[in-house]
Amino acid sequence: MNEEYINGLRSALLVSPDNNPLRLLLADALIQHSKLEEAEVELKHILNKDQQQEQAKLSLAKVYFLQTKYSMTIVILEEIAEAKSLSAEYLILLSKALLRNNEAGKAIEYYKKSLQINPSLTDEELDLNLRNSSAGNSDVNQLIEDLEEGMKQIEKPSIDFSHVGGMKNVKEEIDIKIVQPLLNQELFKKYGKKIGGGILMYGPPGCGKTHLARATAGQIKANFISIGIHDVLNMWMGNSEKQLHELFELARRQAPCVMFFDEIDALGASRSDMRTSSSKMLINQFLNELDGVQYSNDGVLILAATNAPWHLDNAFRRPGRFDRIIFVHPPDAEGRENILKILLDGKPVGDIDYKTLAKKTEEFSGADLMSVVDRAVESKLREALKTGLPKPIETKDLLNSALDVKPSTKEWFTTARNYALYSNESGLYDDILAYLKIKK
C-alpha cells in the first residue's frame, strides 16, 4: 500500500463522493500510513451524513485510540457494545482504552468477554496489567488461567478413521451417532431426530479407545478436548463443578468439537473413597451439562471411556446421555493385521507376512502390537548402528519381538468375567460373555 494507492482512492472519490465503502478503504489506508488526522476527516465525512455507519465508527474509535484519545474511543465502542455485540478484536481495543484510562475494573469485564468469544486472541498488555492490578479480581486471573488451560487442552487431530485398525462395530456406531448427524444436520432435523447423547466405550487397556476418540475428531475435522476425570478431581478440588462447566463452555464455543472423557468411572458414586460427597455434586453437574438443557450442546460430540464400567452410576446410562455403551475388545486377526499395517506405515519394511503375524499375536491389544513393532525397530536400529547398513524390517524380526511381549489384557478379563457372571444386570455385560464364549 502506498501513496499512489491513496491518491487513486482520492480521485475515485472525487467522481463518486457518496461511495462510503470506498471512503472507508481510504480511511483504513490512511490509518495504516499513520495519517490519523486525515483518516479522521474522511470518517467524520461519512458520519456527518449518516450516523448509523457502524464501520466508520469502529474505524474512528481506532483512530482515537492511536491518537491516545482514550475516552473518545471508549464512548464510541461502549455505545456500540450496548446495542449489539462487538467482535473480540474491538472488545480488546475497548478493554485497552479502559485500562489506559485507569478503568481497570471495566477493562476486565470487556477482556473477559473477548476471551469468551475468541480465547486465542489474548493480549499481552491486558494479561500483564489486569492480572496484577488491584482491580484484577481473582475471578479474572482464574478465568484467564482457565482459558489458557483450556486452549492447551484443545487440539485438532491429524489422524482419522483410516489410522484405526479393526474396531469395526465401534466405528459404525460413532459414524451413525456422531459423524453422520454432524454432516447431515438438516436431514436429521427433518426426521425430528435430536442430535445428542454420547457414546461410552469400555474395555481392557490399550485397545484403542483413546486413539479412536481422537481419530473421530480428525474424521470430521473438529476440535478435540480430552479430559481426564482424575485430573478434574485432583487439580480442582472443591472447584470441580465450575471447571467442568468451563470445559463444556469451551467446547460449545469451539464447536464442532469432540469432548472425550477418559476414566469416566472416576465419577462413580458407588465407590467409597473420600471424594464421594463432592463427586455427587460433580456427577450432577456433569449430567446437567450432558443433558444440554440450560445451554445448547449443538455441535458438541461426547465420547467417554473407562476400564471399569462397573463403577459407573446408572444415571449415566439414561437416554440422551450415554445411551450407547460399546465393548471395545482386543482386535481379532483381521484387526491385528490392519493395526500392524498402520503401525508399520512409512517405516522401511521388507515383504511382511501379515497373516502369520496376526496368527502369532493372539489376544494382543493395539498397544501390545505397538510394543512388538517398537522392539523390532529398535533391534534393526542397533544392527544398523553396528554394521552401518540399514536394513528393512522383516517378518521374522516382528515374530521374534512378539515372543517377548505378553498380552496385557488378561488381568482385565479376569475381573470383567466376574462382573459379567455375577453382576450382569439387564445384560449389561453380555458382550463380554460372548467374547469369552461363555453361554448364558
Ligand SMILES: Nc1ncnc2c1ncn2[C@@H]1O[C@H](COP(=O)(O)OP(=O)(O)OP(=O)(O)O)[C@@H](O)[C@H]1O
Ligand atoms: N485399533 C487400533 N488401531 C491403531 N492403533 C491402535 C489401535 N489400538 C491401539 N492402538 C495403538 O495403541 C496405543 C494405545 O491405545 P489407546 O491409548 O487408544 O488405548 P485405550 O483403549 O485408550 O487404553 P486405556 O484403557 O489404557 O486408556 C494407541 O496410541 C495406538 O497407537
Ligand SMILES: [Mg+2]
Ligand atoms: Mg485410553
